[in-house]
Amino acid sequence: MSAGSLKTPGLPFERACDLKDTAGESPWLVESLWGEEAVGILGGEPKCCKSFLALDLAVGVASGKNCLRRFPVRRTGPVLIYPAEDALSVVRQRLEGICAAAQTRLEELPLYVITAPRLLLDLPQDRESLRATVAAIQPKLLVLDPFIRLHRADENASKEVAPLLGYLRELQRQFHLAVMLVHHVRKRSGKDRPGQALRGSSDLHGWGDSNLYLRRKGLHLTLSVEHRAAAAVDDVPLELRADGAALALAPRTTRSTPEPQQPLSVADRVLQVINTATAPLSTQQLRKLCGLRTATLCETLASLRQTGQVIQCPEGYTLCRPVIQGCPAGTGVSRSAPPIGGTGTGNGKCQEETKVRLQQFPLFSDETQAGSAGTQPAQG
Numbered sequence: 543m544s545a546g547s548l549k550t551p552g553l554p555f556e557r558a559c560d561l562k563d564t565a566g567e568s569p570w571l572v573e574s575l576w577g578e579e580a581v582g583i584l585g586g587e588p589k590c591c592k593s594f595l596a597l598d599l600a601v602g603v604a605s606g607k608n609c610l611r612r613f614p615v616r617r618t619g620p621v622l623i624y625p626a627e628d629a630l631s632v633v634r635q636r637l638e639g640i641c642a643a644a645q646t647r648l649e650e651l652p653l654y655v656i657t658a659p660r661l662l663l664d665l666p667q668d669r670e671s672l673r674a675t676v677a678a679i680q681p682k683l684l685v686l687d688p689f690i691r692l693h694r695a696d697e698n699a700s701k702e703v704a705p706l707l708g709y710l711r712e713l714q715r716q717f718h719l720a721v722m723l724v725h726h727v728r729k730r731s732g733k734d735r736p737g738q739a740l741r742g743s744s745d746l747h748g749w750g751d752s753n754l755y756l757r758r759k760g761l762h763l764t765l766s767v768e769h770r771a772a773a774a775v776d777d778v779p780l781e782l783r784a785d786g787a788a789l790a791l792a793p794r795t796t797r798s799t800p801e802p803q804q805p806l807s808v809a810d811r812v813l814q815v816i817n818t819a820t821a822p823l824s825t826q827q828l829r830k831l832c833g834l835r836t837a838t839l840c841e842t843l844a845s846l847r848q849t850g851q852v853i854q855c856p857e858g859y860t861l862c863r864p865v866i867q868g869c870p871a872g873t874g875v876s877r878s879a880p881p882i883g884g885t886g887t888g889n890g891k892c893q894e895e896t897k898v899r900l901q902q903f904p905l906f907s908d909e910t911q912a913g914s915a916g917t918q919p920a921q922g
Contacts (some may be wrong), residue, residue, distance in 0.1 A: 570614040571683065571720050572602055574775045575754065575767060578617055581707075581714050581721040582750030585740050590758040591782055593628060594791050595765070596685050598640050599722065603683045606653040607644040609621050610780070619682030620652040622675065624661055626691035639788035642722045654679055661686075663706045664693045667677050676717050684713070687724035689746075697742030707749045727755075737768060755778075808834065808842050813851065813861070822858035864898065 571578045576599060586592045595610075600621040602609035609615060625633045633655060634648075641648045656675065662668045676684065686692055695702035710721050725746060727739040737747040737755070747753070755766040763780040777795040806814065813829045816823060823831070829839050843859060846852040853862045 569772065570616045572599055573616055574902050575599065575609060575613050576683075576720060576752045577769060577772065579714060579718055579720055580751035580769075581711055582723070582753045582754070583737075583740060583746055583751040584722055584724045584756075585737075586756035587727055587758060590756045591763060591780070591791055592756055593625070593687055593764060594636060594640075594782065594789070595754065595756060596687055596724055597623070597633075598791055598889060599642045600653060600685055601637065601644055601646070601651065604653045605641075605644060605646045607646055610778075610791055610793060611643065612778075617682055618655060619769070619873040620679050621683045621685065622654050622656065622679050622681040623685045623687070624656040624658075624692075625687050626661065627688060630655065630657060635787075636789065639785075640790045641783060642788040643783070643790035643792065654681070662693055663709060664695050664702075669709055673713065673716075676713060676719065680717065681719055683720045683724045685724070686710075689723050689725040697746075700743045700745050703743040703745050707745060711749070726806050763791075773835075807844060808832075812839070812842050812846065816852060816859055816861055819860075822855055824858040828859065843914060851881065888920045 562837065569577055571580065586591055599609050600623055601607065602613075602615045603618060604621045606615050606618040623633070627686070628636075637653065638648050641651070656672075658671075660668075661672065663672075681835045689695070693706055697703060707767055710723065713719070714721050723746075726741050728741045737750075737753060738744075739755075740746050750768075751770045753768045755768075757764050757766070761781075763782070765778040765780050767778075780791050781794040782789055783792050811832050811834075812828060815828060825836070825839065825843070828843075829836055832839065834842070843852065845853075847854065850862050853857050854880075
């Protein structure tokens with residue numbers, strides 16, 4: 543039995559299978575940000591660019607240009623705005639800046655601004671005036687900014703807030719438009735879930751089909767999104783960009799942070815300092831340059847000497863290098879030898895250092911020398 547054939551004095555109804563099917567149609571007014579014919583909250587702390595974002599969506603819906611230069615607009619049409627706090631000249635300046643960023647012209651857009659000095663949704667005459675204005679313009683989007691200036695009710699009392707939200711839902715259903723209500727969050731609510739941080743009754747959070755939240759940390763803004771019947775996108779970092787006198791929000795380019803370098807080991811620090819020195823370094827010099835305790839430094843030097851990476855001469859420690867064919871080579875990076883002086887040996891090495899190295903790496907061991915002497919034929 544269909545609703546049309548059933549004569550009852552009750553409410554109108556239809557079978558579920560006869561309800562409008564929107565399969566294949568885009569459910570978005572602005573993709574990923576605001577649903578078609580959705581009501582909701584744009585929330586955030588004071589001075590975190592809520593009005594800039596609301597006007598950016600308004601320009602996008604009126605022009606068809608991507609909102610924030612990123613999110614496609616799927617339904618275009620007239621937009622009606624009521625800026626309850628900002629001067630009308632400021633509103634125009636902001637709109638022109640956003641239009642410049644979107645590469646469109648304000649005078650070509652069906653953007654309408656209510657210029658009445660007051661609009662209170664808890665007054666019957668003001669509600670009827672707003673209804674008549676919406677009926678005349680037939681906007682796709684109605685922006686009311688901010689909620690605190692639109693009523694005299696107690697925001698914390700659900701019984702006072704619910705009728706105001708119910709009136710806006712009624713407008714949405716009667717005129718098939720989207721409604722955006724700009725609202726503040728509570729003080730010191732940074733750790734709360736964004737929707738739970740809204741000031742006043744929890745009805746405000748539950749009312750929204752699409753909700754947007756702006757949060758500021760230092761100079762950085764973050765946009766969070768939630769929907770009643772769609773998956774939310776990840777948080778979007780934003781920034782307010784200036785192009786001359788024009789200001790507009792835009793996604794912030796995140797720069798990749800280079801991975802921090804792993805700190806050098808104690809042994810590598812010692813080798814690095816010795817390698818960059820122009821002369822052998824004493825234990826006292828190494829302790830100061832490496833910033834190590836004496837005990838730690840002595841243990842490290844002993845290990846490096848044992849592995850053949852450094853040697854100790856009377857002047858101090860230096861990297862080990864092969865000086866005679868067959869000697870083990872050091873693993874450190876080589877450096878220039880000091881210039882040949884009057885006390886040098888002719889190969890750039892001081893006599894004492896050469897003597898020490900020859901003692902450490904003799905040409906022949908004692909056994910080899912003895913063996914060689916025993917096998918050589920006697921002369922006579």
